Amino acid sequence: MSQKNLIVAFGGMSPEHEVSVLTAIQAISALEESNYNCIPLYITKSGRWLTGEKLLDLSNYKNLSQLEADCTSCAFVKDDTGKTFLKEQDGGGFFSKPKSQSVYAVLCAFHGSEGENGSFQGVCEMMNIPYSGSGVLGSSLGMDKVKAKTIATSNGIPVTKAVNFYESDWEKEQDDIITVAEEYEYPLIVKPVSLGSSIGVAIADNREELIDAVETAFRYDAHLLIEEAVNPLMEINCSVIGTPDDCRASVCEKPLGQTETLSFEDKYQSGEGGDKGMASADRVIPADISDDLTKKIQKLAVKTFSALDAAGLARLDFLVNANTEEVYFNEINTIPGSFSFYLWEESGLSFDALLEELVDIGLKRHRQKNGRIRSYETNLLSEKAVQGIKGLKGSKS
CATH class of the missing domain: 3.30.470.20 (ATP-grasp fold, B domain)
Incomplete structure (x- = not known):
């Protein structure tokens, strides 16, 4: 039985970038004996999409600049029939065409920010590609x-009691926010709203530590939580x-x-x-x-x-x-x-x-989605309709 191309997508513009790399390499290793041909799709910290064999070796990530130079830019593309491919954009050498590989499904191995918050899932939805994990809504809520x-x-x-605020709120209403938070009594927990892996999380035992924890957490996120401690x-x-x-x-x-x-x-x-x-x-x-x-x-x-x-x-x-x-x-x-x-x-x-x-x-969720009616047949752009729109424009004073 021929292997199916499973795109393993990881990396991304996130403080959890390195954790994502570890997860992806673990998954690719675990699937070595499977019926999947794992193709790495690595998104760099600057947002470049890369693929290549060098991405399969964890030791190569010690020098990210060299790794990026050794890999090939890529993107999802569709052919005339609507089939999706992962296409190399600058590979193949001077006399050969860039390689394109069909996409069976995508295994999402991102952590945090742009890869886990629904944005990459939205790309897959737009390209009509089956992908693992939560959809756009579930990913963004999570x-x-x-x-x-x-x-x-x-x-x-x-859930525990908490107060949430943005950086602009902190600049204008710092005393009010602290007053509300202190009603929960110390120690208090400060957290970025949209990060994981405990990045930016701190325990504050007094007001001075609370202010310091908040200022530090704003380095990672513009939206924070102060929670009561259990x-x-x-x-x-x-x-x-x-x-x-x-x-x-x-x-x-x-x-x-x-x-x-x-x-x-x-x-x-x-x-x-x-x-x-x-x-x-x-x-x-x-x-x-x-x-x-x-x-x-x-x-x-x-x-x-x-x-x-x-x-x-x-x-x-x-x-x-x-x-x-x-x-x-x-x-x-x-x-x-x-x-x-x-x-x-x-x-x-x-x-x-x-x-x-x-x-x-x-794959099952993708089949179910594609089994629904996804377009509404109407002749909205008929000649008569277009003339009506032109008439509306002409009626403006």
Whole structure:
């Protein structure tokens, strides 16, 4: 059986760029024995689209300038029949044509910003390409912590109290914002609204630390949250796979960090090695919590996944009061680091099987979309209609 071209898209203009590279290389390695021919589509930090064999070797990313020089610019294009290809734009040498490779589906391995927020998914929709993960709406909602909390609340899913504000608000109403936040009492958590991997997140124990944390977080995002802290805190995560109307939860995990709130270093630079992405983080799997609490979190994870119109695979993070076992939805990662394969392996699903199911879900959703009526036949631009429009123009005084 001939292999099908699976475009693995990763990188992007995001502070989580390097984490995305790790996830993509892990996925390509896991699919080596599959029926897919994995073709890398790497988006640089400046937004260039590149492809090439050199992108398959993680060691080449130590020198990004050289890697970019060794790779070939590319783009999605359609032929006269509407079939989509990944076409090299400057490759093939002087006497040969640039290579074009048909696209069966796209595996999205972005983290943060332009790749995970629905923008790349919108490109795939415009090109009518099957792709993995959440759609444009689910991806954008998942990236926006404020919108996600609002929807969670409207669906009866508990969240912590928080105040959100933009940089312009902070410049004009700093004292008012601090007054509202301090009603929750210290310590307080400062977070960028549209980033993951704990980038820009800080704990503030007093007003001076709060102001400093806010000013630092504005380096990463123009929209911030100040949240009340759960104390004593226990973080529990759970992955969900499927579609909004048909999904299931993995086992739960309890991440372990050097502080109560996990840092970027805790997530990606602890454990056995930084080249393993989220798989290298210290954690307890399955989480050493009661069966009742496990079931409660799994149920909330599935409910939240559906409420946020997520699809494919996601990881949902919860904050738990270790004394009372009250559970609060924290955030959803619509493309989790390492695709959370370590949670599914403990749930009886291997990494390669997980990825193949993820692609299959994308293909199924694509077929369902294309099975609907997508155009409305009308003769709006007939000669009579055009004359009417001209008449409207002529009637203007």
